[in-house]
Amino acid sequence: MCRWLAYYGTPVLLEELLFTPRHSLIDQSLHSTLGAETTNGDGFGIGWFGSEKTPGTFHSVEPAWNDRNLRDLSAHLRSGLVFAHIRASSGSPVQQTNCHPFRHGHWLWMHNGVVRDFPRVKRDLVLAIEPDLYPSIEGSTDSEVFFYLALTLGLEDDPPGAVARAVGLIEDVGRRHAVEHPIQMTVATSDGSSIWAFRYSSEGSSRSLFFSTRVDTLREQHPEVAILQQLSDESRLIVSEPLGDLKGAWNEVPESHFGVVHEGQDELRPFAPIAPA
Amino acid sequence: MCRWLAYYGTPVLLEELLFTPRHSLIDQSLHSTLGAETTNGDGFGIGWFGSEKTPGTFHSVEPAWNDRNLRDLSAHLRSGLVFAHIRASSGSPVQQTNCHPFRHGHWLWMHNGVVRDFPRVKRDLVLAIEPDLYPSIEGSTDSEVFFYLALTLGLEDDPPGAVARAVGLIEDVGRRHAVEHPIQMTVATSDGSSIWAFRYSSEGSSRSLFFSTRVDTLREQHPEVAILQQLSDESRLIVSEPLGDLKGAWNEVPESHFGVVHEGQDELRPFAPIAPA
């Protein structure tokens, strides 16, 4: 499985998100405490929205902790909407096309978890992907197939609905192949304006997911923390496991829920798969 | 497209096949004269049969001409049945899972050429692969899909028949998608005892393919060439383009033919695709 981070807010240097915090994502690549594995060293990726139409991405098969390009890019790229992902492979090869975040058009997607018994269900899932989308699949992970299922089922128009239908399909196909708990997931996706983040698993015991407290509240509680002065009230982090140890800074996304982070009031709502008709 | 070499005969150090000859395969990675491209720098691979049940393979995404591991392994590995392949990508990513030779069980497979308009026909071809074999596909090339079609259609029992049926299927699917000349190929495959090498293209104008003259004949004509003294009479090379410039050493495989190299008399026979029923 993996660790990931999504950021929405005042544009910052990526290194302030990835390297500077205590127990940063890069630190988690060697010393994850809440992950399924301590080490997340099977490649990584970042995605960021800037002034171009599509987000930029950078993927590498080297462990994040010692990647010189990541360190340098992070010190020179600023963005107000950032995805970052460190990978612990659950079997598929370590190659750039298997590194998250995946991109299609101006959408980004990243996943921590697993489609269980993927070799057994892969063919049926791939068959359910829109034939026009199928040739764009580049890697061999369950996560990318999941992304293309969501795209097939309406991600660009209705992200929560499309993810619910994709999860419903994966559960349906899995159960037809006698997979007990077909999916385990936290997922983030973005179109450059909003971030949707989901926490769900067939067994009702999902991987951890946290969102940061509103910056104005934190600023009031912690007037001594300098960086909070620079961030807009609405700046928000969503993470697999908390960074740093600022009291009151982190809130767990409840089991079977998803959040939406965007301009205006963010939202937290229940999530339930929609089985195929 | 690509360049490749297959060797059957007296066990030799791989470097004698890959580096030592004038206009060696490694030289062709920078300076191919008969290939579709001059440079074949998009990764490479070797496969060799030794004393274990399955062949060994080594794949790298770095250009062959400067790969230190390839140079070192070649100087320390001996084998009597060797495949080597240098890649010029026709579009799919440069990653180890896209490097030839591909292996399944104790079979090796490598391809120079292209399944034309692959994104358009890929889904139909993949659907024709035996569902039990499907999850073993690791990369995203046309060549690997072609291998799995051949496996589906009986490669392990009847290699020439299976390749003929796979090509027939690719041409059938291509034509249904309005692809004028669906396939261009030279292919080599081996089970560790024999090598089968095919030259064919839908347009009847296939990439070049050569086999070496019998060693006893060459030895008689060229008593001065030391290495010929060490090789058994039956040692044979099959290559995309000739190595060196030894007079009388190379014979072209005719258009739409295949050769079989094994113990005893080698064979050269016509090849024709078998369309699906």
Next chain:
Amino acid sequence: MCRWLAYYGTPVLLEELLFTPRHSLIDQSLHSTLGAETTNGDGFGIGWFGSEKTPGTFHSVEPAWNDRNLRDLSAHLRSGLVFAHIRASSGSPVQQTNCHPFRHGHWLWMHNGVVRDFPRVKRDLVLAIEPDLYPSIEGSTDSEVFFYLALTLGLEDDPPGAVARAVGLIEDVGRRHAVEHPIQMTVATSDGSSIWAFRYSSEGSSRSLFFSTRVDTLREQHPEVAILQQLSDESRLIVSEPLGDLKGAWNEVPESHFGVVHEGQDELRPFAPIAPA
């Protein structure tokens, strides 16, 4: 040897410099016409100045023509001062620490050419480097040693003087080791405000170097070329070999000369090595 490009002017997307032009630098990585080698596939690097104090760099050991990260970063990074370099190794290993441009503090450096018989003269050259600078050397190329010699001899205060003294030293050490023509070079260096570009060789027959004609002149001659409307009059490219085929666009830097590109009037002056006292 290698190919390189330096750009100063209106901030542009890097892809407009690296990928868009006919006979672009990336095209030259496969098909150089003026280089010592046709293929420059032994890694590459880019450096760019933006809003941070130091320039960003990105290095990769994969050939530039198929590097997905380079393509993506180039489509998302804008800069008004860019270095790009594609490498054809003259012997040292293909590794990121041997990829140009090299960076020290806010200085960039890149080199096409060779310090001849480098293994023979390396120790003496390295001994001449300021001991405090010595531990910062990361790779094993002649080009990086040349950079650190220039830094030792005053690059940050007087770039043309420091390069002249470094070349003088290299020639002196070379001749003491019986190297006939100790150096062959085109070099570019920048502090983020100016670019200095040098053309010189001990044998008086240096690798090619070109600078672009002033944009206002080109705009007058070619009112039909859209991109010229977007560039400031002062925008300037310096390249190992011309991009595209726009008539009147390219001027050769004369043998044993260097140019300075900066705000205000650019300069072209004679260059001569300064032998050690």
Next chain:
Amino acid sequence: MCRWLAYYGTPVLLEELLFTPRHSLIDQSLHSTLGAETTNGDGFGIGWFGSEKTPGTFHSVEPAWNDRNLRDLSAHLRSGLVFAHIRASSGSPVQQTNCHPFRHGHWLWMHNGVVRDFPRVKRDLVLAIEPDLYPSIEGSTDSEVFFYLALTLGLEDDPPGAVARAVGLIEDVGRRHAVEHPIQMTVATSDGSSIWAFRYSSEGSSRSLFFSTRVDTLREQHPEVAILQQLSDESRLIVSEPLGDLKGAWNEVPESHFGVVHEGQDELRPFAPIAPA
């Protein structure tokens, strides 16, 4: 720091040394229990003696646990004298030229530990290397400089003496630069006939080092362990931390000692640095 393994004995498939044992070296790359770091993911290398004059080596910058080439080579290479090393960088870049084992002629060398404050002492140490050997240094690690010092000081004629003199020199240079404890080490070196393995540190608290009990003794104590039937009495493993949990199988090399493994009776002797005259 790092983990390593050296094997002398009956030729075996490398995978039986690297992958098969419980708590194998590859397992230690993710879950080291005695190492300075849990994760040893900054590249790896193997070296093996076979029928050629020089040993073969294979180095990779990917973590060992997921390297497909390592898994495949290990399943197809047999050797009776094997070195294997997994790296946790103490600062120098992750690149093949920094991966152990290092090779010079027919000698292999690998190191776990550190030359402390290496940037401060590097120049003086490099100056002490024989000028003819100097250009052969390819990477930037303390370990390779240590190897070249040992070569300079007579490794090929008197390995224990040369290592003692190299350590004495490193301690002398370190102390002149106010480094309190200049070296921490376990080192293995081999010429293809013998293995010398050293345990020493300036502070008298060295990294762990173990050698396996004689096979005939183990076989008597554990008649149920099948693999012991296949190994010669003299087969021997030397490791940074024990593999598996076979009772009585492992003996610690005492502080400031070295062992020699070769045909005939192996030896264990005290080790003390020899200061420069």
